[in-house]
Amino acid sequence: MDIKSENINKTYVKKGLFNIEILNSINIEILSGQKIALTGPSGAGKSTLIHILGLMDRPTSGKVYIDGIDCFKNNDKYLCAMRKNNIGFIFQFHYLMLDFSVLENILLPVWSERYIRLKYAKSILERLGILDRQDHFPNELSGGEQQRVALARALINDPRIIFADEPTGNLDRVTGLEIERLLFEISSESGSTLVLVTHNEELVSRADRVIKIVNGKVCT
Numbered sequence: 001m002d003i004k005s006e007n008i009n010k011t012y013v014k015k016g017l018f019n020i021e022i023l024n025s026i027n028i029e030i031l032s033g034q035k036i037a038l039t040g041p042s043g044a045g046k047s048t049l050i051h052i053l054g055l056m057d058r059p060t061s062g063k064v065y066i067d068g069i070d071c072f073k074n075n076d077k078y079l080c081a082m083r084k085n086n087i088g089f090i091f092q093f094h095y096l097m098l099d100f101s102v103l104e105n106i107l108l109p110v111w112s113e114r115y116i117r118l119k120y121a122k123s124i125l126e127r128l129g130i131l132d133r134q135d136h137f138p139n140e141l142s143g144g145e146q147q148r149v150a151l152a153r154a155l156i157n158d159p160r161i162i163f164a165d166e167p168t169g170n171l172d173r174v175t176g177l178e179i180e181r182l183l184f185e186i187s188s189e190s191g192s193t194l195v196l197v198t199h200n201e202e203l204v205s206r207a208d209r210v211i212k213i214v215n216g217k218v219c220t
């Protein structure tokens with residue numbers, strides 16, 4: 001699926017304070033199947049941007065088109081369905097549910113279909129090399145394993161677009177690189193679009209395109 005943003009602005013209004021402008025007129029176009037590395041200094045607005053592109057947060061103004069559909073014209077229920085059907089999201093820190101097992105965490109996004117999806121969930125775990133951990137709880141796993149579970153959860157709906165916000169969190173460099181490499185591999189296999197916030201030079205050079213955000217603007 002392709003993604004296009006048109007003049008995205010994001011401003012936070014703090015009572016009694018001036019407005020804080022986070023994103024300023026972001027225009028980007030990402031073609032279906034492209035692998036994009038999103039880079040830029042801390043505080044530049046990368047997370048804010050992918051939350052908006054991933055339909056988890058609304059911009060103050062501007063549009064996001066996914067396969068030509070003007071998404072924010074629609075209500076939250078529509079956005080939710082669009083995410084459920086098409087989008088996988090991996091956060092900087094895994095945000096796994098600690099009281100749920102690995103398998104349950106992965107099935108959460110498709111809970112009403114969990115029995116039908118069980119086999120698929122297990123096949124993803126196998127692909128990520130953690131099938132033997134399916135009944136463990138998140139705090140029984142290493143950081144790298146937790147992030148693989150978060151990756152599996154993002155893949156359970158067979159997303160056409162994957163967003164990953166520096167999925168390396170507090171992992172060491174080698175483990176973090178492994179997770180990012182896996183993401184590249186898997187999105188290439190499935191032909192899905194990938195937008196990855198990363199600072200890793202190897203992955204930046206492997207990306208089809210690099211988009212750099214500085215001070216809330218696309219830096220060209």
Ligand SMILES: Nc1ncnc2c1ncn2[C@@H]1O[C@H](COP(=O)(O)OP(=O)(O)OP(=O)(O)O)[C@@H](O)[C@H]1O
Pocket residue numbers: 012020022040041042043044045046047048049
């Ligand atoms: N809810 C909020 N209210 C006010 N300001 C916010 C809010 N959320 C984020 N910001 C500000 O927006 C700016 C951009 O934040 P964002 O998280 O998008 O940056 P980032 O590029 O992802 O940085 P990092 O690389 O450190 O993750 C920061 O200055 C941050 O303080």
Ligand SMILES: [Mg+2]
Pocket residue numbers: 046047048165
């Ligand atoms: Mg961020």
